[in-house]
Each structure stands twice: as C-alpha cells, then as structure tokens.
C-alpha cells in the first residue's frame with residue numbers, strides 16, 4: 001500500500017479484528033495481518049482498533065519496536081508530524097544528562113580540543129553502524145565476535161587505538177582526524193566511552209578486552225625481535241587473538257598464591273608450563289596467552305602460543321558467553337625462553353605496569369554505562385503512566401533520578417580530571433602519582449554503578465528484571481555491572497590501594 005496522508009476519521013472506520021488500524025505518534029499502522037502474531041496478544045490490539053494508541057504503545061514498548069515493524073506503517077495523519085525524536089547513526093541524544101556536559105551543544109570544557117570532538121563523532125558513527133548491531137546479536141546468541149568486525153576494526157586502526165596512547169599508533173591517522181602521535185588519554189577516554197554505548201557488557205569484553213590488557217605487556221616487555229614484531233603485527237591486523245591469563249581458582253588478586261609453574265627445560269631453551277587458569281576473558285578463542293607463572297625464584301610472565309596441551313573450556317558467568325570467559329589447562333606446554341616478558345622472577349612489575357590503564361578504561365566504560373541507565377530511566381519515567389499520570393510526577397522518582405544523575409556527573413568530572421593528569425605525566429609519573437587515584441576512581445565508579453543499578457531496577461519494576469522489552473538495558477546493567485567492580489582489582493582492594501598510597505606520602509602533619 002502506498003504511504004498516504006490519512007484522516008483520523010478514516011482510521012476510525014478500520015476498527016474490526018480483521019480490519020484493524022491505529023495511530024501511533026501521528027503515523028497510521030495497519031495491524032490487520034499482524035494481530036495474531038502480536039506478542040502482547042490480539043485482545044489488546046482489538047481494544048485500540050481505529051483509535052490513537054500512542055500512549056498505550058509507549059507505555060509498553062520501546063521505540064525500536066516501531067523501527068523493526070516499519071512495514072506495518074501505511075501513512076501519516078494529514079497535517080500532522082511525528083513528534084518522537086530518534087537519534088540517527090552517529091548523532092547525540094537530546095535527553096538531558098544522556099551525554100557528558102562537554103558534548104552538549106551548549107557545553108564548554110577546558111580539556112577537549114577539536115581533535116577529541118572529531119574522534120568522538122567518528123567513533124560514535126563507527127560503533128552505531130558496525131559494533132552495536134553485532135553486539136546486540138552476539139549478546140543474544142552467545143557466539144563470538146565475527147572476523148568481519150575484527151577485520152573492520154583492524155583496517156581502521158581501532159585495535160591499535162584501544163591499547164591506549166603508544167608507539168603502535170605512530171604514523172597512523174586515526175579515522176582521518178587524529179595523528180597517532182597526538183592520541184592522548186582524553187582521546188582514549190572518548191573512545192572507551194563511545195564503545196561502552198553498545199549496551200552489551202558481555203560483548204564489550206568479547207570485543208578484544210583480552211588484547212587490551214595483554215598485548216600491551218608484549219609491546220612493553222618483550223625484547224625487540226622478529227618474533228615480537230610478528231606477534232604484534234598478527235594481533236593488530238586481527239589475524240590472531242591474545243589474552244591475559246593470570247588468575248587461578250587458587251588465587252585472584254593474590255598473585256603470590258598462584259600455582260601454575262614455568263620450569264626451564266634441561267637444554268635451557270624452553271619453559272614448560274603446567275597448571276590451570278580461571279576466569280580468562282577471551283580465552284576460548286585466543287591464539288596467544290600471556291601467562292603468569294611461578295618460577296623457581298619468584299613469579300614470571302611468559303607468552304604461550306595455543307598448541308597441543310592447551311585446553312580451554314567455557315565458564316558460564318552472569319554475562320553472555322560471547323566474552324569467551326574460560327578455564328584453561330596448560331599440560332606441560334612448551335614456550336621458547338625468548339617468550340619471557342620482562343625479567344625472570346620479576347613478573348610482578350610486568351602485570352602491575354598495565355593496571356592503571358586497564359582500570360582507567362574500566363572506569364570510563366562503567367561511568368558511560370551508568371549514564372545510559374540515567375537516560376533509560378528519564379525516558380521511562382516520562383512515558384510510563386501509572387495511577388493516571390506519568391511516573392515522573394511522583395516525587396520519589398525524581399529523588400531517585402537526582403541521586404543517579406549526581407553520581408554519574410561527579411564520576412565523569414573526576415574521570416576527565418584524571419585523564420587530563422595522565423595526558424601531562426610520563427608513564428613513570430603516572431605509576432607514581434596516579435595508581436592510587438585511578439584505583440579510587442574505579443572503586444567509586446562501580447559503587448556508583450551499584451547504586452544506579454539498584455535504583456533503576458526499582459524504577460522499572462518487573463521490566464527491570466526481564467530480559468528483552470522495555471527494561472532490557474537496565475536488566476543487562478543490573479546483571480553485569482559487577483564485572484567492573486571485580487575485574488582489574490576489586491572495589492575493596494582498589495579503595496585500600498588508594499588510601500595506602502596516600503598514607504605513604506603523608507608528611508609529618510599534625511592537627
């Protein structure tokens with residue numbers, strides 16, 4: 001049927017079960033064929049046949065339902081225009097607090113230059129176009145990231161960019177808007193926050209989180225050699241995948257308690273790796289593993305290639321299997337001694353060196369996801385009608401929103417300030433001065449996420465605990481925000497680190 005300008009009177013005549021039209025946001029939908037397939041049943045549709053069902057629709061469905069079923073739309077009411085605003089690919093949301101202050105049209109910031117803004121626009125477009133659709137699909141079916149998306153990210157230098165500022169970016173022109181040499185921690189924060197907008201926490205980790213925390217160790221700690229160049233090139237070009245294998249069933253944050261061993265072979269040419277690893281993100285589909293091992297005089301980190309004797313099995317966690325979280329057994333697996341990262345027995349330095357960036361990335365993502373939850377709640381409170389009026393008319397809802405907004409805005413402000421400090425410190429200075437503050441920031445961000453998830457779930461009620469439908473983003477967040485509270489150092493360990501580092505620097509100051 002051609003798209004027509006229709007009158008409300010004409011719509012009113014199509015009011016029977018087998019001839020059923022209704023109006024939603026000034027558009028006319030012919031539901032005659034759809035009525036029996038409607039997941040909410042036929043009765044409810046018959047009740048609104050021939051009428052304007054806008055309020056009823058938005059009380060029960062997300063806007064995306066209309067986009068999915070566009071083919072049911074047969075026209076628009078004459079002289080009227082749709083009112084609901086749907087941001088297009090790459091566009092900013094106009095919902096208050098849905099974007100950080102610096103991104104709002106009226107927003108100013110001393111931190112962000114035009115290159116940060118340009119990168120934000122490019123990454124948002126990329127994520128909206130290519131990452132979110134796949135993320136949503138994979139989150140549902142639990143399969144791993146596609147090679148097509150990995151290739152696309154590699155071709156746009158996204159894989160190299162996600163490691164943070166560094167030599168791997170030199171000579172590149174990221175998305176045609178930032179020179180690799182100029183990519184700083186504010187750019188880094190921008191890309192991390194844009195990638196968190198996919199609303200699929202399992203896929204966020206499935207999308208090369210293992211690489212982000214392990215290839216950095218290879219780049220920083222493996223002596224320059226053709227072997228190193230080959231590994232770095234294979235991973236950054238998306239041909240091979242790599243992950244970090246430190247934690248074990250025996251020990252998480254307590255590295256001294258690890259039991260996997262690396263023993264030198266009799267000819268001194270290899271390490272023989274024996275032991276198990278647990279909760280290894282991406283382990284299921286990785287070709288290389290950066291493994292923390294006990295050596296005779298301490299703890300060492302070695303690069304191990306997948307081979308016979310490496311067994312990976314899936315661990316079911318609260319987020320989707322698309323993250324490839326694994327239990328790994330290394331059964332007398334050989335790796336050349338040249339694959340040692342850093343100094344033998346001094347592996348602690350190797351794994352500690354990456355923690356600041358990992359935690360900074362996690363805080364960036366967690367704060368961005370918390371913001372999305374604020375947006376979801378603001379929309380829901382405005383469209384949901386209860387006791388005859390929108391939910392937002394209830395003071396208790398406004399109190400909850402006030403708390404959530406304040407938590408997100410304060411966390412974001414702290415994050416931007418830390419990113420700025422990182423931009424102006426050398427790597428060594430960052431390690432010296434920012435380890436504690438970054439630990440406290442991540443700990444604060446995930447405590448805030450805890451509060452936000454809790455309030456949001458109560459606001460959404462039954463829908464906040466239902467996968468799919470109106471509350472699907474809130475349900476996902478409530479089920480998965482703990483990953484950021486535990487991975488990369490638990491809230492308590494990091495809070496403690498922050499205070500211990502401060503105490504170390506305490507002058508002899510007295511009250």
Ligand code: HEM
Nearest residue numbers: 029039040044045048053056057060061062065069469470
């Ligand atoms: C273009 C018109 C419509 C389409 C394409 C549509 C589609 C859907 C879909 C896909 C669902 C599954 C849940 C979800 O994904 O959100 C659903 C659920 C539902 N729909 Fe519709 N619907 C339409 C109009 C309506 C109208 C006008 C009403 C009410 C008067 C209605 C009442 C319901 C109810 C009660 C549910 C179950 C909601 C729940 O479980 O929370 N639908 N609809």
